Amino acid sequence: MKIWNAAIHTQTAAGIIENGYVSVENGKITEVSSGTPETITPEDIDAGGSMLLPGFIDAHTHLGIIENGIAFEGDDCNEATDPFTPHLRVIDGVNPLDRCFEEARAAGVTTVMTSPGSANTCGGTMAILKTAGRMTDRMLIGTGMKFALGENPKSVYNDRDETPITRMATAAMIREGLSKAQRYQQELDFAESDPDEHMPDYDAKSEALLPVLERDVKAHFHCHRADDICTAIRIAKEFHLDYVIVHGTEGYEIADILAEEQVPVIAGPTLCDRCKPEMQKLTIQNPALLHNAGVKVALCTDHPVIPIQYLSTTAALAVKGGMSREDAIYAITAGAAEILGVEERVGSIAVGMDADLQLYRGDPLDLLCDPWLVMIDGKICVQ
Known part of the structure; x- marks a missing residue:
């Protein structure tokens, strides 16, 4: 199949x-070229001069894990x-038939x-999913590990009168979990190198963290305040760790530090109110200030905080x-893909x-303009 007569924004x-x-x-792109193809078949699509873009990427959501x-x-x-659950996997809770997948497409x-929430210091394994499909395993193209700092773990466990109720305890719990996983890896290595060594008892939490310690999986740190970002x-x-800051609401306060440390930020949501104390400095200028300082930036809706169909409005x-x-x-195409890996x-x-x-026949950042054709893995899902 070919899509021709298009203004191709390659990114x-x-x-x-x-x-x-x-x-x-x-399901793959096999040719990208200027001009008109030598042969055109009935199945080929005349774009009519429309703008051809890669599909948008929402770099942080709870799509399907919080059903609409x-x-x-x-x-x-x-x-x-x-409060520390790295062994949980978001794909076990996502409903791919949630109507919001259709709205995303x-x-x-x-x-x-799509991610576990931020109630826990470590919420579990995240999932990078295509938005078309009926089984998450077949939609999955990558993962991440969710950590959370700041207000959310404090609030949840303070109400239960359990640790952590301070930022110190939140950070200490993450350190403890990562240190245990390091020790667990050492014990595995010893047992494999020496037949007389006993294999350690299976530890699901440590096992889940091993790819993070090996930098095969990125650590995603939920944090809004500048001091929490610095703790991450x-x-x-x-x-x-190979890591990413999620939200980064006060990132602009330390943009120079983030640039110096080469820390990418998934900024958002911004199309919302200042709904909790650590978001009191929310500004729509944050993505621009971060980008201008040299920080890699992606944008997100944090769906369902902002419904996922408004990702392009967030970009606007x-x-x-x-x-x-x-x-x-x-920031919602190639930049987001790079940050997610x-x-x-x-x-x-x-x-x-x-x-x-x-x-698109019009501006993709115009709230009134929707794509007239969407394709995922080479299959048309919107036309």
């Missing part, structure tokens, strides 16, 4: 191909009976990071706050990438 060094075409085979319009029965986001959002940096450096708000239009689109599959239009594509 790569190739820039914009004003009049070009993309070939798709077996359902209260307790559809909320599997926080296992608030144990209709808005051109083809990939999401401190812990990540202590354990040599970042533009209103001083970000360039091109940089805002990059899936840039070799999604986020740009290039040979070998997944065929996650969308066509």
Whole structure:
């Protein structure tokens, strides 16, 4: 299949191909070229001069783990009976038939990071999912590990009169869990190298953290306040983690430090009120200030805090706050893919990438403009 007569916004060094075409085979992009293809078949799509973009990526959500319009029965986001739960996996709680997956596709959002909540100091393994499918295992293209600092763990466990009720205890609990996992790995290594050594008892929590310590899985730190962001940096450096700041509401207060430490930030939500104390300094200028300081930035809705179909509106708000239009689109395509670690599959239009594509007759950041065609893995899901 080919999509031709399109203005291709590649989100790569190739820039914009004003009049070009993309070939798709077996769910992958096999050709990106200017001009008109030599042969056009009935199955090929005439874009009519429309803008062709990669599918949008929402870099932090709770899509499917908090179902839309359902209260307790559809909320599997926080296992608030144990403050440290790395062994939980979000894919075991996501309902891919939640109606919001359909709303995501209709808005051109083809990939999401969906996450456990932030009630616990460690909430569990996150999932990078395509938004089309009926079984999470078949939608999965990557993972992450969710940690949380600041107000949320404090509030949840203070109400229960259990630890952690301070920022000190929250950080200490994360350190303790990571240190135990390090020791567990050492015991595994000793047992494998020496036949006389006994294998350690299976530890599900430590086992889940081993890929994080090996830097195969990124650590995602939920934090809003600048001091909490600095705690995340401190812990990540202590354990040599590959990490990401999620939310980063006060990131602009320490933008120079974040740039110096080369810490990426998934900024958002911004299309909301200052709903809790640690969000009192929320500003729509944050993404622009971070980007201008040299920080890698992605944008998110934190769905259902902001419904996922308003990801592009969140990008428009970042533009209103001083970000360039091109940089805002990059932050929900290639930039988001890079921060999540899936840039070799999604986020740009290039040979070998997944065929996650969308066509617009107008401005993709206009609230009144929806894509007239959306494709995920080479299959049309909106037309």
